Amino acid sequence: MSTWLLLATALLWLTTVTMMIVKTPRSMMHLYRIQAVAEAGAAATLAIFGHHPWLWSVASLIVIFKILIIPGVVTRWLTPLADVYGANGPVGITTLLILALVLSGGGILLGRLGGIPHPLPMGLIFAAMAVTFLHLSGRYEIWSLLWGILSLETVTDVVALTLGTGIPAVGEAAIALTGLGLAVALAYVAAEVRRIKHSLDVRDLEELIG
């Protein structure tokens, strides 16, 4: 099981790092789908080798929600942004990558501390989570933040799948359904921000004072 779970979590980590540095929302949508494949792969691995057959239904839900529905919903609300190029960041991409590598090393070490099952795959998941936090503080475009939060949601779902083996299908379905709700609400608010500001940059959001 460890090899397949390791492959799934390595794919998850790789897509998470790539999502941090991509320049257009069009690529983001495909990367999110690959990340969902990694999550579904982790669920399928646990279903086969962990003897939790109900996880097949969770894997199916992930495919339906995250590969078919969510990218469609988000891109439909944010169609005007599809070709917007966002190469600038508050810090350079090289800096972000170096920080991502350092944080990833920390995440893998955390998994090795002991006391949790699947140390290396869990370490990679912690690394992916740390990279997503870096993504959310290192980028400023609406679409990048939106996909960053959805990416973090996927990574957290994988933690719940891998560690929370006591959670039955209905609980995992509830988590997946919440992810769908999150995507819809995020896309709606992001579209409203775009409509009001006529800009992708949310660094100038006014501090409301009074």
Next chain:
Amino acid sequence: MMATSALSVIPGGLAAIAMVYCIVPAKRLGWVSGLAVTFLLFWLAALPLHVWTGAGPLAVWFFVTVAILSVFGIWYSGPYIRREAEAHHWSPGRIRGYYVLFTLFIASLASLAIWTNFIFLWMAMEAATLTSVVLTAHPAERGAVEAAWKYIVMTELGGLVALLGTVLALTAVGSPVFGWGSGPAPRMLSGAHQHWALTGAYLALVGYGTKAGLAPFHTWLPDAHSEAPAPVSALLSGLKLAGAMLIVYRLFHVLQPSVPAAYLDDALIVLGLLSLVIAAGFLTFQHDLKRLWAYSSIEHIGLISLGMGFGGIALVGAFLHMWTHAASKTLLFHNAGTVRILYHSSHADRGARGILHRTPWTGALLALGSAAIVGLPPFAPFWSEWLILAGGLHQAGDRSFVIIAAALVVLVFIAIARRVPGWLFTPGPVGVPSVQVIQEPVALILPSAVLGVFVLAGGIGLPLAAHPLWHHLVSQLGVAHR
């Protein structure tokens, strides 16, 4: 009816009512609101009749709070949204959307009260967050949309961290992550398991603390509370914030036999004190009425956190404070909404002045609510704050925390007492005769007036109605003191 049936019937029924809003004609929306109020009152009345029992006293207590204040929220929404829609040219679809989301918001708050499973509680909290985010953006103005963006980004990060923390902590202590009414884990952990349990507990506290608006994770709160429609601000402040603290309490209750309780309690006390510091600092400079009450919410969530951290009788005070704060704050946010409609702003520098003279009912309710929220006797928040601080003095190992907290509560009192007269008594803007009286629509005032009577009667009646409880608490304090 068994408690487990009510667990799905109450949220499911409210969600069904929300869908009814989608299909009825626009002029019949009030009837659906009446149906929602009847539904909530039925489940309230069913409690003393033992038609259903709820999953323990805490669940019943919070459900009663949610149901009563939601009834006032639905009632006040009618006249408030009608005027907002007229003033800002809302389409019928937008009005309908408000009611659908508001009812779903109430359904998620009711779920927070009656569910005990941690995954479903997390889901209910997420539903409350997402519906209230869209409701915050509903006015579709720049300030509202920006506040909604900050709200969703901050609190969703918190929500995901809370899920991670919950799964980590419960896996480490070997407690059933998915069992209704999970009991405490049976043993004290050691080594790596305890580290993971504590890490999970702290992550959950940070995550749910962000949802609750505890400092330093509160930055979304003043914007969201001041920009959302008034009935939404009221339920956000009074119920959703307290609901997040309730989840933290339930989780820590499960973890406490397995990890040193002091580690968890100290974290609650530190965040509670920090929230009081932030509230005391920022309340002094507020000129917008809704923003003033938003910072006041940070103070009161800080007090609830302190009560949970002190434990013992202070814990009773914290649970009582969930009700007393929610009732007073609902009154104040509804009142601020009325001010915004009548004066076209709730900002003291933009015309909302001389309120007591120009709109006597609105001014009187503002004075009454302000006196209640600062903890003046005989209002109910006085009793709950007294229980938290007095209980803390007897319970806490280090009394300096309680003394600092009491000093900060006094500072908050001074800040509010300095600011509120600016709205109540200061003459109107230059060029507007100070004698100009604004007509107050009865439909807008009546829900707040009834709630005002409720707040006043609750404060006076509480020690009388709960005399045996009071007697017990006082004797417990005496025992602790000896």
